[in-house]
Amino acid sequence: MTHAPADAAFADTLRDRLSPKAFREAEPRYFEEPRGRWSSPNGLVLAPGDVEEVRTILMAANEARVRVVPYGGGTGLVGGQVIGAGAAPLVLSMERMNRIREVFPEENVIVAEAGVILQDLHDAAEKVDRLFPMSLAAKGTARIGGNLATNAGGVNVLRYGNTRELCLGLEAVLPDGRVLSGLTRLRKDNTGYDLRNLLIGSEGTLAVITAAALKLAPVPPEQGTAILVVESPEAALSLLSLARGQLGDGVSAFELIDGTGLDFLEETMPQVKRPFAPAPPWMVLIDVGLARGNDPQEALMALFEAAAGEGLVSDGVIAQSEGQRAELWDLRETIPLANREIGGVCSHDVSLPLSVIPDFIRRGAELVAGLGPFRINCFGHLGDGNLHYNLFPPKGETRDAYMPRTAEIYEAVHDLVVSLGGSFSAEHGVGRLKVGELERYGDPVRLELMRGIKRLFDPNGIMNPGAVLAAG
Amino acid sequence: MTHAPADAAFADTLRDRLSPKAFREAEPRYFEEPRGRWSSPNGLVLAPGDVEEVRTILMAANEARVRVVPYGGGTGLVGGQVIGAGAAPLVLSMERMNRIREVFPEENVIVAEAGVILQDLHDAAEKVDRLFPMSLAAKGTARIGGNLATNAGGVNVLRYGNTRELCLGLEAVLPDGRVLSGLTRLRKDNTGYDLRNLLIGSEGTLAVITAAALKLAPVPPEQGTAILVVESPEAALSLLSLARGQLGDGVSAFELIDGTGLDFLEETMPQVKRPFAPAPPWMVLIDVGLARGNDPQEALMALFEAAAGEGLVSDGVIAQSEGQRAELWDLRETIPLANREIGGVCSHDVSLPLSVIPDFIRRGAELVAGLGPFRINCFGHLGDGNLHYNLFPPKGETRDAYMPRTAEIYEAVHDLVVSLGGSFSAEHGVGRLKVGELERYGDPVRLELMRGIKRLFDPNGIMNPGAVLAAG
Structure with a gap:
């Protein structure tokens, strides 16, 4: 489909139909994404203030065949917010509709x-x-x-x-x-x-x-958090099972932490307090929310003791205050920042059936070892079967030399994931990064229906073309 | 769209492509529904044994333009399983795919x-x-x-x-x-x-x-059930709020029971044990699932005491054993059977924003009083804002004299529900009963898109035509 640019002439057609506030400065941030892999050609940034302004803008774009990129915080990790080559896009920023x-x-x-x-x-x-x-x-x-x-x-x-x-x-x-x-x-x-x-x-x-x-x-009346050192990914899954057996669905988060993540923190942000040194290979952050009258520290201690009795855990920290809870969570949330400081070669956002995760981690390590001297930081939402399986250059090197190999690495890892019944996009979406993956791994019947739905909603193909489905 | 009948000639085209077990006796139950309002013309009943047989049947029906009614247990309450007048349908019973x-x-x-x-x-x-x-x-x-x-x-x-x-x-x-x-x-x-x-x-x-x-x-490690007598629907909602404050999402069910429901049980099944006599106007069945080490009876007693302190509840039964839990649940689950014995005039499956429910119950009673001498049994899943708002003839009368008025009553009640931001179908679906309601109350843009999706998936219109959307 041929698209027209969102140029000055197009902007002028909207000038007297929108509040002046809707016309934003076309700052570079609207045309970039956090990982710096893609960018949009410089275009028009409009920020509607209400539904009526959204309608006005879309009708004009639809009539003129201008490509529209709906834009939130711009934090997406798969390039859904940057449209790539082609006619200048209209970035439809929702920043003013913030009530x-x-x-x-x-x-x-x-x-x-x-x-x-x-x-x-x-x-x-x-x-x-x-x-x-x-x-x-x-x-x-x-x-x-x-x-x-x-x-x-x-x-x-x-x-x-x-x-x-x-x-x-x-x-x-x-x-x-x-x-x-x-x-x-x-x-x-x-x-x-x-x-x-x-x-x-x-x-x-x-x-x-x-x-x-x-x-x-x-808000759960009683909340608690712990980081426990687990012997292996298998032990982490057994711990999850034990925790859910003891606490029902009081388990609100169950996050796998890779020792490599703590190493990265030490390397890039030594000021961040780490609970264990040297870093053990695997840890789990567990968060619980319980009914009134339960003591979450006691519940987590009972869990630790039962797990230790089964040889699943060897050490741990149970937060004794809200401040300590926040510290443990900060540690978890700072790992993605440390990853960015180190500079990743490939970051996979994969999900797997829970029971095959240990097998995936073992086979993934073998696979990656065959691909090069990468460091793996495999962390994420273990309770959901969702791993962020990220590859980094060896210590002391930057990623530059390895970047030409990303396509090959993505394919190898995603092949393994899909062969185990997993997904190549757990929570980040398809965006532009994984359009090829969706075509390669997706059910062809589903893809056909998706294309039909796209035509039904957006017959002129103006809505974020090239995201999810290849541009028609 | 014109459809062909699923007649003997059509059946014969499938004879050597399906297992003989797939051909079922065309018993009346396949062409009726529990409330006896609609029926299908007698047709062909096929029960595929696997996906391949489903494919074979659908391809043949699609080619011949035969109407297909997918058929599960036949328990639906809105006529989705009975196709009404027209060419003999193919009832596709899933009974053999039961693995x-x-x-x-x-x-x-x-x-x-x-x-x-x-x-x-x-x-x-x-x-x-x-x-x-x-x-x-x-x-x-x-x-x-x-x-x-x-x-x-x-x-x-x-x-x-x-x-x-x-x-x-x-x-x-x-x-x-x-x-x-x-x-x-x-x-x-x-x-x-x-x-x-x-x-x-x-x-x-x-x-x-x-x-x-x-x-x-x-399975929640500790479970408990109680029926508490509440002063009013408002009090029931305050009790829900109190319960969730004390027990987090340990509250797994919160069912409103109308005194009329107990009266109906007394009238039709006097052998069923009722916890209160005479029946109080409003009760709530509350079910909790708690983490290990909690005593559910104690938790429910603490809830009762706190609620009594606020004047929300006046009496109650807390199950002291699994047997008593089952009895309380049986009571709840027997009410729909008692309703059927009495013989309802209109049964509404509506949902409302939680906070407007007391207003709906008050205004609904006024509305119904203006429509005739009906008895209302208003029960259901209060925690989800889902009420079964059912109307019955006065004691001693049957519903027959009132049946000609059902359309008028449905419209009046649904108008009230929709004016309060509610839905005319909470959990039963649209089926054939509420196609008119969907057209009257539904967002026209949404309906247009639904019709487009229907054409995309089922261009020949053979799949359960007339359910959800009017037959094209």
């Missing part, structure tokens, strides 16, 4: 516009003594519209589900300006096909999400 | 074919010390494929979600015989548009679900 529209504490519901920053959503929930459970390292920048568009995961999926499971209703604008008004706050609503979940995870290729009704949760 | 394909206790996953009866799924989970949480009164007959096709709700949605939230992956056959192979057991898999949730809740109008990978849950 919490309504809060219903007694219903555990919050209605937020797409541009609300995740941290602000957390704060708004906390203000009414509630929890918005979805949380990830980029929460200070990521916006909820982007989290919805990518069905973001994060650290609390084990207990609360992905962003999808936290969304009750959506308001969205189709490329031709029609508004999908589905901002219901109902827990049950079986009235036809599920378009909400079709838009969630569609990465801005079907419509622009403008607002959402989201679930809040009660 | 549990695999169980992964360590992953909390079970893979079941569509024809597995819900109770058998419960039993298979229990055998490995796990819980399949979705449960409803028809569990002895309903099949999981039907539960998926209608996104069934039931009594544990508050804690575990609807059927949708319990499904990780689907296998399905499109009307042209293509197979959607999505039987993943992954908790996170962000690889393109969500077709799984599009099929879930599509009521057999897009494809035939043949198998699903479903979530299991750990």
